[in-house]
Amino acid sequence: MKSKDLLKNKMKRREVLSKGMSALGVAGLAGSALAPSMFGRVAEAAATAAANGKILVVLELSGGNDGLNTVVPYGDDAYYRHRPEIGLPKNELRILDDHFGLNPGMAGFESLYKDGKMAIVHGCGYDNPSFSHFTSMAYWHTAAPNSGEEYGWVGRLADDMEPSAPSNYVVNVASRQSLAVRSERHVPVVFDQPNRFMREAFHEEKEALDRVPDVGNVENPSRRFLLDIARSANDASALVRQAWSNYSSPVDYGVNSLDLPKVVSLIDSGMPTKLYYVSYRNNAFDTHVFQNNVHRRLLTYTSDAVATFIRDLERIGRADDVALMIFSEFGRRVPENVSLGTDHGAANAMFVVGNQVKGGHYGELPSLTNLAEGDNLGHTTDFRRVYQTMVQGWLGHDGGAELLNGRFQPFDMFS
Numbered sequence: 001m002k003s004k005d006l007l008k009n010k011m012k013r014r015e016v017l018s019k020g021m022s023a024l025g026v027a028g029l030a031g032s033a034l035a036p037s038m039f040g041r042v043a044e045a046a047a048t049a050a051a052n053g054k055i056l057v058v059l060e061l062s063g064g065n066d067g068l069n070t071v072v073p074y075g076d077d078a079y080y081r082h083r084p085e086i087g088l089p090k091n092e093l094r095i096l097d098d099h100f101g102l103n104p105g106m107a108g109f110e111s112l113y114k115d116g117k118m119a120i121v122h123g124c125g126y127d128n129p130s131f132s133h134f135t136s137m138a139y140w141h142t143a144a145p146n147s148g149e150e151y152g153w154v155g156r157l158a159d160d161m162e163p164s165a166p167s168n169y170v171v172n173v174a175s176r177q178s179l180a181v182r183s184e185r186h187v188p189v190v191f192d193q194p195n196r197f198m199r200e201a202f203h204e205e206k207e208a209l210d211r212v213p214d215v216g217n218v219e220n221p222s223r224r225f226l227l228d229i230a231r232s233a234n235d236a237s238a239l240v241r242q243a244w245s246n247y248s249s250p251v252d253y254g255v256n257s258l259d260l261p262k263v264v265s266l267i268d269s270g271m272p273t274k275l276y277y278v279s280y281r282n283n284a285f286d287t288h289v290f291q292n293n294v295h296r297r298l299l300t301y302t303s304d305a306v307a308t309f310i311r312d313l314e315r316i317g318r319a320d321d322v323a324l325m326i327f328s329e330f331g332r333r334v335p336e337n338v339s340l341g342t343d344h345g346a347a348n349a350m351f352v353v354g355n356q357v358k359g360g361h362y363g364e365l366p367s368l369t370n371l372a373e374g375d376n377l378g379h380t381t382d383f384r385r386v387y388q389t390m391v392q393g394w395l396g397h398d399g400g401a402e403l404l405n406g407r408f409q410p411f412d413m414f415s
Contacts, residue, residue, distance in 0.1 A: 053318075053321040054274070054321055054322075054323070054394060054395055054396070055267065055273070055274055055275075055276065055318075055321055055322045055323075056274065056275050056276070056322075056323055056325065056390055056394060056395060057260075057263055057276040057277075057278065057322060057323070057324045057325070058154065058180070058275075058276070058277045058278070058324075058325050058326075058327075059258060059260075059278055059279065059280070059306070059324060059325070059326045059327075060178075060180075060277070060278070060279035060280065060327060060328070060329075061279070061280045061284075061285050061302065061326065061327065061328040062133075062137070062279055062280060062281060062282065062283050062284060062285065062328070062329070063133070063282075063283040063284050063285030063286035063287075063328070063329075064133065064136075064285055064286055064328055064329055064330045064331065064332060064344055064345070064348075065285040065298075065328035065331070065332075065348065066285070066287060066291065066295060066331065066332040066342050066345075067328075067331040067332070067347075067348040067349040067377075068083070068331070068332065068334065068377075069083075069086065069087075069088060069103060069291070069292070069295060069332075069342075070102070070103050070106075070299060070349060071096075071100055071101075071102060071120055071122075071349050072087075072088050072093055072100065072101050072102070072103065073099060073100060073365075073368065074088070074089075074090040074093055074099070074100070074101050075098060075099035075100070076099070076368050078368035078369050079368055082334045082335045082336070082368065082375075083334075083335065083336045084336070085336055085340055086291055086292050086336045086340055086341070086342070087336075088101075088103065088104070088292075092104045094106060094107065094109075094110040096110070096113055096114075100120075100361070103295070103296055103299045104296065105296040105297065105299045105300035105303065106299050106300065106302075106303040107300075107303060107304070107307075108303035108304045108305075108306060108307025108308070109303040109306070109307065109351075110303075111307055112306070112307055112310065112353055112359075113359055115359070116357075116358070116359035116360075117310065117353060117354060117355060117357055117359055118351060118352070118353045118357065118359050119351065119352040119353075119357050119358065119359055119360060119361075119362055119411075119413050120349055120350075120351060120360070120361050120362065121349065121350040121351070121352070121362045121363045121381060121386050121411070122349055122361065122362070122363040122364065122365050122366065122380065122381065123347045123349075123363050123364055123365065123366040123377065123378075123379050123380030123381045124327070124347060124348055124349065124350045124363070124379065124381045124382075124383045124386060125330070125331075125346050125347035125348065125377075125379025125381070125382075125383060126139065126145035126146070126379060126382060126383060126384075127145065127146065127379075128145075128146050129330060129346040129347075129376070129379070130146075130330075131330065131344040131345070131346075131374075132344075133283060133286070133329060133344075136329040136330050137329040138179060139329075140180075140327060140329050140383065141153065141178060141179040141180040142179065142180075143156075143384050143387055143403075143404045143405055144405050147405065149405075150182070150184075151182050151183055151184055152178065152179045152180035152181050152182045152183070153180060153387060153403070153404060154170065154180045154181045154183075154275050154277055155170065155180070155181050155182045155183030155184070155186060155188070156183065156184075156399075156403055157275065157391060157395075157397070157399065157403060158170050158181075158183050158185075158186045158274075158275055159183050159184050159185045159186060160397070160399040160400075160403055161274070161395070161397050161399075162186075162274075163185060164185075165183075165185040165186045165187075166272065167235075167272065168189055168236060168239070168271055168272055168273050169186055169272065169273060169274055169275065170183065170186050170188040170189065170273065170274075170275045170276075170277070171188065171189045171190075171263070171266060171271070171273045171275070171276050171277070172188050172189070172190045172276075172277045172278075173190075173191065173192065173259040173262050173263065173276070173277070173278045174190060174192060174277070174278070174279065174281070175192045175281075176190070177190045178277055178279070180277055181275070181277050189236045189240065189273075191237070191240055194240045194241055194243070194244035194262060194265070195241060195244060195245070239269075239271065240266070242269070243265045243266050243268070243269035243271065244262065244265050246265070246268075246269060247261065247264070247265035247268060247269075249261065249264065249312055249315065250315075251308050251311050251312050251315065252308065253304065253305050253308045253309070253312075254300075254301055254304035254305055254308065255300075255301050255304070256280070256301040256302075256305060257305050257308075258278055258279075258280055258301075258302065258305045258306075259278040259279075260278065260305055260306070260308070260309040260312075261309075261312065262278075263276045263278065263309070264309065264312045264313060264316065267313070267316065267318050267321075267322070268316045268318070274395070280298070280301075280302060284298055285298060285328060287332070287341050287342060288337065288339060288341040288342070288343060289339040289340070289341045290339065290340050290341060291336075291340060291341040291342055292340070302326075306324065306326070306353055309324065310324075310353065310354070310355070314355075319354070319355045320355050320356060322354055322355075323352060323353070323354035323356065323357065323390065323394045323414070324352070324353040324354060325350065325351070325352050325386065325390050326350060326351040326352075326353070327348075327350045327383065327386075328348055330344060330345055330346055330347075330348060331345040331346060331347055331348030331349075331376075331377060332344065332345040333345040333374065333375050333376055334368065334371055334375050334376060334377060335375050345374075345376045345377065346372060346374075346376040346377055346378070346379060347366050347372075347376070347377035347378060347379035347380070347381075348377075350383065350386050352386070352389070352390070352413060356394075356414050356415050357413060357414060357415075358412070358413055358414060358415055362381075362411050362413065363380055363381040363411075364380035364381065365380070366378055366379070366380050382406075382408060384404045384405070384406060384408050385408040385409060385410065385411070386411070387404055387408070388404060388408040388409070388410045389410040389411045389413050391403065391404070391410075392410045393410040393411065393412070393413055393414050394413075394414055
């Protein structure tokens with residue numbers, strides 16, 4: 001069955017949810033009832049959802065993932081000279097080819113790669129790299145290295161693709177909104193636990209907050225804005241909770257699902273969201289001390305969750321419509337440190353996963369013998385080239401040089 005037909009059928013089966021498709025999303029607010037304003041916009045929202053089935057999901061690995069011990073260049077002796085203690089031996093790796101092997105914990109990524117569903121982009125970074133988690137992540141969030149931007153690149157993408165700001169176009173699963181999704185026009189739906197996505201209030205206030213009166217045309221712009229926000233908060237939270245309550249999957253995401261089942265639940269419910277943003281939280285990949293064991297666990301959890309995400313999408317018939325991009329704010333320094341860990345570095349690998357991905361290696365390999373300042377990998381691929389690949393190559397949108405603060409040639413990555 002085609003994905004559009006599947007979506008249509010899903011919406012018929014879930015009348016309550018589909019009637020709320022056009023609710024505006026809002027971070028941190030919610031209620032418990034579907035507002036009457038939702039019911040008049042069903043056809044428009046359904047058409048928006050079906051017009052272009054392609055969805056982009058971004059997964060952030062916070063803390064600075066060590067790319068060299070993720071995609072291990074075992075074919076280069078310099079790797080082992082730089083890492084005599086924490087370098088991973090070839091006989092422990094999940095071999096990809098005659099030069100690279102994956103960390104032994106990454107069975108899911110190995111399967112995706114060998115099935116041709118995973119692209120590895122080497123040497124991703126930017127000029128004059130910052131080694132601060134906060135600063136470098138801000139550069140990646142805004143696609144504005146060594147600069148400043150008020151809005152995130154995902155938020156600007158939403159504004160550029162849909163200037164009229166249709167409802168629920170961007171979803172950020174997080175405890176608080178990421179800068180990456182901050183938008184001038186769109187109001188992202190931001191939530192952590194779907195079943196608890198509601199406005200906090202005293203019991204005595206709850207009934208009043210749940211009711212957003214339809215007072216007709218409101219001339220006062222401030223009052224109109226507040227009423228719209230309150231209504232959209234109620235609508236969005238009801239949609240998310242309903243989608244999650246309807247979601248049931250036989251697949252096991254492992255120890256840490258990285259919030260990816262929540263994404264599947266919304267896709268399966270017929271939400272018209274085109275852009276999703278999730279993360280491996282809490283600076284988990286900041287592996288300064290005794291790195292190998294904890295790093296392997298982190299990569300196992302990530303690999304398991306991502307591979308299961310693709311299987312879950314296949315189960316609901318939407319795997320051909322979704323591409324997942326994975327990044328971290330920087331890599332690690334090439335030599336190991338005295339604590340058997342690695343310190344903040346520069347260039348890193350990025351990953352793109354999906355049924356429509358033309359798997360393999362992309363980008364020029366950074367040199368392990370001619371290191372950049374501070375014993376770091378010199379970047380060979382501006383990370384925004386991967387962003388451009390997702391925007392233009394996957395979503396089919398050309399936002400111009402302003403969108404990513406420059407023109408970048410996309411990789412030929414999608415079939």
